[in-house]
Amino acid sequence: MIHFKRDFNFMGARRVAAALSIILLLVSIGSLAINGLKLGLDFTGGSLVEVSYERPVELERVRIKLREAGYQDAVVQTFGAANDIMIRMGEAHDPQLGENVLLALQDGEELRITLRRNEFVGSQVGEELREQGGLGLLLALIMVMVYLAFRFQFKFSIGAVLALAHDVILVLGFFSLFRIEFDLTVLAAALAVIGYSLNDTIVVYDRIRENFRIMRVGGPVDILNASLNQTLSRTIVTSTTTMLVLVILALFGGEMIYGFAIALLVGVVVGTYSSVYVAGNILLLLKVSKEDLIPPPKEEEEIEQIP
């Protein structure tokens, strides 16, 4: 059977890891500050028309046609396949926009064109969503922190939430750096990253908590190392299966789901890394000790009997 070597000195590399995390965070924050996010229609407001040509078509031809029809600010790009064209405009609401664009494109065109999608989002709605999205992320972080402080201890909840913030910032930074469009589904993914990364961190913390109580020898560093090694195969198996489905989703899920899959994929990689290094590192930084977890809370024993 497959066994993973079980005595990695994870914490030995903690300074290198900390440096790496800080560099990545700085790059992410820098990119977010300079480039910002390439926000999708959901957040910016505006109009979007997606049309499908019978056969692939040159984008330049589409652009010229649209300009002739008076749509000066139209941004034209392919969407997934070469015959799928997505047109974005800052137009104010016009109920006929989809039909009009289709007519303009079809005029003198031999290929048959069909309208696939026509969306309009008011700028006000976009603004509200931006606020709500940010607020949602913040609220999720706070609620989780409260739960962890209650179930573990305050130092653990700081560690977990900082690891989370680390993951979310890196995912956002990734989207900013590579100019991938950030829309509602990607926001959902960013929130799912919170869920996943948390799951991962809790599993490691759970073991750390347990080991602090039962291991008689060794300092915090040894206990952390032991805990990480004990959970290593689980970490690898779970990340593998999750990434497996996400890669499939990115490859076969279609263009509308691509951003979602990429965000989660990055999130899973970063989340796995952070539950090993960031979450553990912060515990050491906060000088976690046996005393923090003793006496063991009574509920532990009750729970043991449930299954």
Add this chain to the structure above:
Amino acid sequence: MLNRYPLWKNLLILLVLLIAGLYAAPNLYPEDYAVQISGTREIHQVDEALMEQAMARLEAEGIGYKSLTLENGAAEIRFNNGDEQLLARAVLASQLGNNYVVAMNLAPTTPDWLSAIGAGPMTLGLDLRGGVHFLMEVDTVQAVSQRMEVYASDVRTTLRENRLRYRTVDLDDRGRLQARFGDAETRDQAQTRLRRDFSEFIFDTSVEGEAYFLTISLSDETVREIEDYAVQQNLTTLRNRVNELGVAEPLVQRQGRNRIVVQLPGVQDAAAAKRVIGQTANLEFRLEAAPDASRAVTEVYPFRNDPGRTATLERDIIITGSSVANANATFDENGLPQVSITLDSRGGQMMSRVTRNAIQRRMAVLFVEHKTRTVSERVDGEIVERRVPYVEKHLISLATIQTVLGNQFRITGLDSPRESSELALLLRAGALAAPVYFVEERTIGPSLGAENIEMGTKSVQIGFMLVLLFMLLYYRVFGLLANIALTLNLMMLVAVMSMLSATLTLPGIAGIVLTVGMAVDANVLIFERIKEELRSGAPVQSAINSGFSRAFVTILDANVTTLIAAIILFAMGTGPVKGFAVTLSVGIVTSMFAALVITRALVNLTYGGRKLQKLRM
């Protein structure tokens, strides 16, 4: 004995799975492509004679169909494929004309015995089946100021009737009523009088030179009530209008304080739908001003067909379109389009009371439209687009009152039959109590929907297969047991989603895929624990037992935290994000049950109650 579930526990699990299986089952039956035919009005019933004609036409065109059902004055024809459906819709719509609505629909094929227990398939979101989604904002500010105008004319009437001489009663730019009087005594009497009649008013007095002012505003509570009423009223009106469109399974729902979501699955002609839904036209009936009337009580409006011509009208409104009980588009003796109107009893009373004293005077019908224009302006160096609402009022007719009007009369002076039929529809469905603006609109073509569903299903299948394969290779027998639990988990997820009649969206499918990936985690945690226990020399049965119980705490903590995130996502999100949150939350709960109870039961059945020296995993 260690690792054996009592019989009742196993039976209970079986029962849960059986129920889940039943409720998940309807999703296995593919939906039929169908068209629904319904009459636009009571008199246009869909009956057998009509359907015989329709079916004969379909046969003549060579379009095959599967079945025809006739129920409650509406017919549903099912087809073998989408092409037949499209062709049939076009053919039937042109044959049946404007009096019938032919709507495309996906009809479920759930067998009767499953429908009998309330089982049905998951609803597909618009991104998966195609259709139109609108988000509309109700202009509540406008609603309040409209109400203030009505109050203004009520106040004038009250003052006149009580012989309290006022100079003017007008709305100021802050939406308050300003009544101007010649002396303080009249003003105070007016205040006492008005306070008795209108408990919702808040009064304020001021003096400016010779003019004595009484400022009337509304209490916050009343303003909120008016706003609430406007949104509710609009909701009702929009429902009526959507029903007039004859869409199958429409959704009209309030969202937040002043927004309304309208979703019309399967509707392709978004422009037509919008014209009817978003139409903010209303009517006002007023008398033409007498030649000697003071300018303070009159207003001048242009004619709609001839903007150069104007007429002076009284400021007081007799009734508005909201008093209309029924309206039909007809033609007059000269073949010109007209609308026959029936008023409700209150409207009828008002009309006869006013017209009794106004025979030989002329009555005007004002066509009121709420519009918006977008203006760009510079705020702090940034160009900001702002929506400015404005009202356009045009005269559509000005006719001499020949006799006292009751609750039935006709409006003429319309441009075209289309206009008369749309106006009739609007008056029937009710006018919007306050103007609405489209703040979001999404139209998804049916081909894109079908593609999304196909790709979504494919990726779920492939991803699921790969995970099963991986688990089998990695954990052997335990992997097989986990796979069974995982499959049952997916079934339970689908069952719960169907029971909740949750809407499956594209992000929802992504949520399912993610759940599949993460559901493995609980199993992995358990198995790794068992492995550890075995390595540390524990006997097989106790290793299994403590593996499960130790992993429980971890699984609980990990899943509860994820659930917190999912619930916040649900509370904050709208539309697709909500869909994702629902799937994720349900998935977390079912996968916990699957790993902790089902896997346990399977492991118990396989290994429990036996003496085992070695366990390979």
